[in-house]
Amino acid sequence: MTTQPFIEIIYLIASALFILSLKWMSSPGTARRGVWAGEIGMVLAIAGTLLHRGIIDYKWIAIALVIGTIIGIPLGLVKMTAVPQRTALSHAFGAFCVTLVGTAEFYLRSPNVPHFMMAVLCCEVILGSLTFTGSLMAAGKLQEVLPQRPITYRGQNIVNLGLLAIAVAIGIYLILHPGAKQLFPAMVGIPLVFGVFMVIPIGGADMPTVISLLNSYAGLSAAAMGFVLDSRLLIIAGALDGSSGFILSVIMSKAMNRSFTNVLFGAFGQVQVAAGGKEESKPVKSVSAEDAASILMSVNKVVIVPGYGMAVAQAQHKVRELYDSLTRRGVDVRFAIHPVAGRMPGHMNVLLAEADIPYDRLADMEDINGDFPQTDVALVIGANDVTNPAARTDPSSPIYGMPILDVDKANIVMVIKRGMSPGFAGIDNPLYYMSKTLMLFGDAKTFVGEIVRDLGGVQAEVAQSAK
Amino acid sequence: MLAGFIGFEVIRRISPLLHTPLMSLTNALDAIAVVGAIILVGEHKTNFSALLGTLAVIAAMSNVVGGFLITDRMLRMFKSSHPAKKP
Numbered sequence: 001m002t003t004q005p006f007i008e009i010i011y012l013i014a015s016a017l018f019i020l021s022l023k024w025m026s027s028p029g030t031a032r033r034g035v036w037a038g039e040i041g042m043v044l045a046i047a048g049t050l051l052h053r054g055i056i057d058y059k060w061i062a063i064a065l066v067i068g069t070i071i072g073i074p075l076g077l078v079k080m081t082a083v084p085q086r087t088a089l090s091h092a093f094g095a096f097c098v099t100l101v102g103t104a105e106f107y108l109r110s111p112n113v114p115h116f117m118m119a120v121l122c123c124e125v126i127l128g129s130l131t132f133t134g135s136l137m138a139a140g141k142l143q144e145v146l147p148q149r150p151i152t153y154r155g156q157n158i159v160n161l162g163l164l165a166i167a168v169a170i171g172i173y174l175i176l177h178p179g180a181k182q183l184f185p186a187m188v189g190i191p192l193v194f195g196v197f198m199v200i201p202i203g204g205a206d207m208p209t210v211i212s213l214l215n216s217y218a219g220l221s222a223a224a225m226g227f228v229l230d231s232r233l234l235i236i237a238g239a240l241d242g243s244s245g246f247i248l249s250v251i252m253s254k255a256m257n258r259s260f261t262n263v264l265f266g267a268f269g270q271v272q273v274a275a276g277g278k279e280e281s282k283p284v285k286s287v288s289a290e291d292a293a294s295i296l297m298s299v300n301k302v303v304i305v306p307g308y309g310m311a312v313a314q315a316q317h318k319v320r321e322l323y324d325s326l327t328r329r330g331v332d333v334r335f336a337i338h339p340v341a342g343r344m345p346g347h348m349n350v351l352l353a354e355a356d357i358p359y360d361r362l363a364d365m366e367d368i369n370g371d372f373p374q375t376d377v378a379l380v381i382g383a384n385d386v387t388n389p390a391a392r393t394d395p396s397s398p399i400y401g402m403p404i405l406d407v408d409k410a411n412i413v414m415v416i417k418r419g420m421s422p423g424f425a426g427i428d429n430p431l432y433y434m435s436k437t438l439m440l441f442g443d444a445k446t447f448v449g450e451i452v453r454d455l456g457g458v459q460a461e462v463a464q465s466a467k
Numbered sequence: 468m469l470a471g472f473i474g475f476e477v478i479r480r481i482s483p484l485l486h487t488p489l490m491s492l493t494n495a496l497d498a499i500a501v502v503g504a505i506i507l508v509g510e511h512k513t514n515f516s517a518l519l520g521t522l523a524v525i526a527a528m529s530n531v532v533g534g535f536l537i538t539d540r541m542l543r544m545f546k547s548s549h550p551a552k553k554p
Contacts, residue, residue: 018496025489032542038496039535049502055509057517064508064521068501068528075529076536080544083487083537090494090534093526097500100523104507104516215490222500229503241497248486346486353544 010048011233017041018237022244028359045233080354081311084343085142088211091218092135098221099128103188105228111179117228118178122171124224126191131217133195138210141199142343163194209252211344216245248345255339255365256402284432286439289447292414293454295438299376299412301332303368305405306352308342309382309417313444316355319381321452323357329455334361336368336378336405338386369406378410382417382444388429413437416447488541495534501527 017037024034050061078086102125106113113121140146167190170183202210219241226234296302310319326333335357341348349362363371372378380387383405391402407413408431415432417439431437440447504527507520 014499018499021492021496022489025485025492028485028542031485031488032539035492035535035539035542038492038538042495042499042531042535045499045502046505049505050509052506052509054506057509057511060508060511060517060521061505061524064504064524065528068525069532071525072529072532072534073536075533076540078537080541083491083541086533086537087487087490087494090491090498090530093530094494094497094500097498097504097523097527097530100519100526101500101503101507104519104523108512108516212490215493219493219497222497225500225503229506231503234499234503237496237499241493244489244493248490251486344487345490346488349485350487350541350544353541356544 004051004053007048007051010044011231014041014045014048015233015236017044018240022240080350081314082143083350084207084211084347085139087344088135088139088142088214091211091214092132092139094218095128095131095135095214095221098218098225099125099132099188101225102128102221102228103184106184107181109178110181110184113178115175115178118175119171120224120227122174122187124221124228125188126167126171127217127221127224129188130191130195130198131214131221133192134199134210135195135214135218137196137199138202138207138214141202142207160194160197163190163197167191167194206256208340208342208344208347209249209256212245212249212252214245216242216249219243219245252340252345254403284439285435285437286441289440289442289450290454292438292440293451295412295414296326296331296377296379296451297329297455299331301375302326302377302379303334303336303372303375303407303410305336305338305378305380305383305387305407306341306348307338307381307383307386308348309384310444311342311348311351311382313382315381315445315448316351316357318445318448318452319352320355320357322448322455323361325452325455334363334368334371336365336407337362338365338383338405339403341383341386365403365405372406372409375410377412377414378407380407380413380415380417381448384417384429387415387431390428390430394430407431408434408437411436414440416440416442416444418443488538491534491538491541495531495538498527498530498534501531 018041021034021038021041024030024037050058055061075086075090102121106121106125109117137146167187170187170190174180174183174187199210219238221238223235223238223242226232226236226238304319304323306316306319310316323333335352337348337352339345342351349359352362353359385391385399385402385404387405387407388399389404389406389408391399391404392406394400413431413434413436415437417432418441432439442450501524504520504523508517508524511517
């Protein structure tokens with residue numbers, strides 16, 4: 001592919017901007033600058049490409065760019081709770097694009113494709129198409145169009161691995177015989193099926209890992225496309241995306257105490273059937289919103305542990321009122337965020353930020369766990385498994401070894417929960433039966449609202465805000 | 468390879484606070500694949516390749532626009548927190 005040096009320079013600048021853009025993402029203060037850098041880089045790259053000598057037909061480019069923009073705008077304006085679905089969907093789009101380009105390139109070049117290029121092309125198309133359907137499935141599960149429960153059957157792994165093996169085998173055959181056009185559709189089609197099968201057995205709790213993994217695949221397929229088209233810009237952008245997705249999935253797996261293969265091949269749901277169902281009738285202490293309010297009023301240090309249940313109940317803004325009301329009274333309020341809280345990496349931070357809770361009050365698991373023993377009240381809202389002390393104490397528990405928030409070490413634990421039903425993993429939580437645990441049964445939003453009202457009812461002196 | 472390494476180094480240091488915006492940003496960057504697709508459409512070698520290319524440009528472009536838009540929206544929310552309450 002012949003490219004003028006001028007375009008090469010533009011691409012170089014764009015690549016540099018992309019790297020800077022990610023660098024600036026490392027702190028909230030500079031993150032928006034990072035987005036601008038990315039945008040400028042993107043505009044430069046597209047403009048540079050339009051100057052490409054080989055381009056003779058601008059009409060369809062323009063039409064496609066406009067349609068893409070029109071589709072993109074609503075995708076950029078979804079609600080914050082829907083961000084995980086949107087992200088999965090955009091992975092699907094990205095992979096779709098890569099697959100289409102790969103397919104077109106193959107038919108343009110076949111049968112004169114060098115071995116190396118054919119190998120890369122195979123990677124591109126296989127990764128692209130499995131990411132496409134896999135991401136669509138993930139988006140469907142997150143949007144709850146599809147059942148969230150893992151769907152499993154016997155021999156599932158064999159079927160899945162077999163499919164992948166066939167696709168790879170076809171890929172190898174094509175590398176050796178690039179002229180075998182009739183096999184190409186199979187190489188696209190089989191990974192498409194594999195993508196569906198890959199995500200079907202994965203349950204809702206593992207979604208953060210899966211999304212990161214698909215992110216990584218989408219990036220890698222784009223990088224492969226960069227090799228096919230001999231475009232350094234694409235290789236760089238794809239590699240950045242691929243490595244970021246990879247790191248995130250490693251972080252997520254660690255947070256769930258699962259290995260990659262475990263997430264991909266072991267459906268979580270099966271293990272718990274045996275674990276659930278026992279010890280139903282242990283006594284729990286339940287208190288009213290009024291009591292909870294009076295306890296909260298008399299303490300100094302509160303850590304709120306939000307989970308996805310809070311987001312489902314749309315309670316973020318009530319939680320923010322609670323935060324305000326307590327802070328005004330001089331109570332030190334912090335938020336403890338488990339790495340897998342929410343449906344994708346960092347999702348909970350975004351949800352709380354949307355409710356205007358200052359980000360310096362949000363603490364990671366590692367930072368806050370040491371503070372729980374000095375905490376007066378740990379208020380758990382809509383979180384379950386990430387607070388389950390069985391992960392620390394009970395080797396027979398399916399989640400044993402998973403890093404958790406040590407809320408059980410706080411002086412008092414309050415849990416807002418709709419009922420005694422177990423969480424995602426279907427595991428009973430011993431936390432609820434501890435003598436210092438107070439259960440607050442009810443809808444998170446109304447309950448927090450009631451606490452806030454009761455707090456306001458008592459005319460306390462307005463203390464200066466915490467710290 | 469180099470880019471992968473740089474990416475690895477840079478991203479490892481990003482706090483979990485920003486993981487979601489990070490992912491939507493890399494998503495937008497990933498859509499740089501639009502470049503390849505544009506050339507494909509532009510060169511118009513066969514109708515088939517131009518058709519696939521057009522679809523590809525649409526898909527990638529929606530990622531570019533949507534990705535940057537939502538990343539910026541998220542980050543604006545982080546910005547709107549109250550600096551006065553910082554410890």
